[in-house]
Amino acid sequence: AQKITQTQPGMFVQEKEAVTLDCTYDTSDQSYGLFWYKQPSSGEMIFLIYQGSYDEQNATEGRYSLNFQKARKSANLVISASQLGDSAMYFCAMRDTQGGSEKLVFGKGTKLTVNP
Amino acid sequence: DSGVTQTPKHLITATGQRVTLRCSPRSGDLSVYWYQQSLDQGLQFLIQYYNGEERAKGNILERFSAQQFPDLHSELNLSSLELGDSALYFCASSAWTGLNGNTIYFGEGSWLTVV
Numbered sequence: 415a416q417k418i419t420q421t422q423p424g425m426f427v428q429e430k431e432a433v434t435l436d437c438t439y440d441t442s443d444q445s446y447g448l449f450w451y452k453q454p455s456s457g458e459m460i461f462l463i464y465q466g467s468y469d470e471q472n473a474t475e476g477r478y479s480l481n482f483q484k485a486r487k488s489a490n491l492v493i494s495a496s497q498l499g500d501s502a503m504y505f506c507a508m509r510d511t512q513g514g515s516e517k518l519v520f521g522k523g524t525k526l527t528v529n530p
Numbered sequence: 531d532s533g534v535t536q537t538p539k540h541l542i543t544a545t546g547q548r549v550t551l552r553c554s555p556r557s558g559d560l561s562v563y564w565y566q567q568s569l570d571q572g573l574q575f576l577i578q579y580y581n582g583e584e585r586a587k588g589n590i591l592e593r594f595s596a597q598q599f600p601d602l603h604s605e606l607n608l609s610s611l612e613l614g615d616s617a618l619y620f621c622a623s624s625a626w627t628g629l630n631g632n633t634i635y636f637g638e639g640s641w642l643t644v645v
Binding site: 449451456457458459460461464505507509513514515516517518519520522523 | 532561563565572573575578580585586588618620622624626633634635636637638639641
């Protein structure tokens with residue numbers, strides 16, 4: 415079964431600096447997808463970035479980039495030039511398509527605090 | 531704005547009661563998912579519907595049921611509510627067709643408090 419591990423319960427970063435949030439995954443599938451979501455204190459779950467297992471290049475979306483290392487089974491999120499509004503919970507998730515259906519398996523999340 | 535609409539945003543109800551949470555997926559998305567987020571269990575997958583048919587079941591209690599209607603909106607029914615059912619319930623949708631590659635978007639969630 416798919417498993418996502420986020421080992422950093424909390425991270426702190428200074429405004430305007432870059433930060434890396436760690437995510438490792440476990441799967442026996444050859445084709446899979448990895449997602450990052452942001453959850454501010456207001457509760458909504460905001461899609462940030464997606465990486466497919468066969469994508470040759472690391473995904474980027476504005477200030478977000480995904481450092482995908484397939485051999486290490488890691489998919490770390492890099493946020494450049496942190497802003498105060500980046501303070502939130504961040505979840506790494508993997509698509510599980512066993513049994514002809516689809517669901518996301520989530521990690522426990524990392525709480526990011528951006529300090530002024 | 532993800533395009534996924536959930537109502538109500540907040541709900542307070544008593545133990546033993548029944549509630550219905552409603553979800554309208556993004557335009558064109560045929561697949562709808564329900565997730566529960568609680569402090570002790572984290573984010574748990576409940577159920578997936580695709581074009582009106584149930585496709586996958588996760589950790590959904592027998593007291594809970596869901597359906598997807600012909601107009602593709604979905605409802606999650608929670609009955610005989612217990613204090614432990616207090617959680618944030620998310621609906622998500624995607625253009626999933628059985629293949630990889632599509633993005634899954636979440637609604638803003640429905641906060642359920644059982645007192």
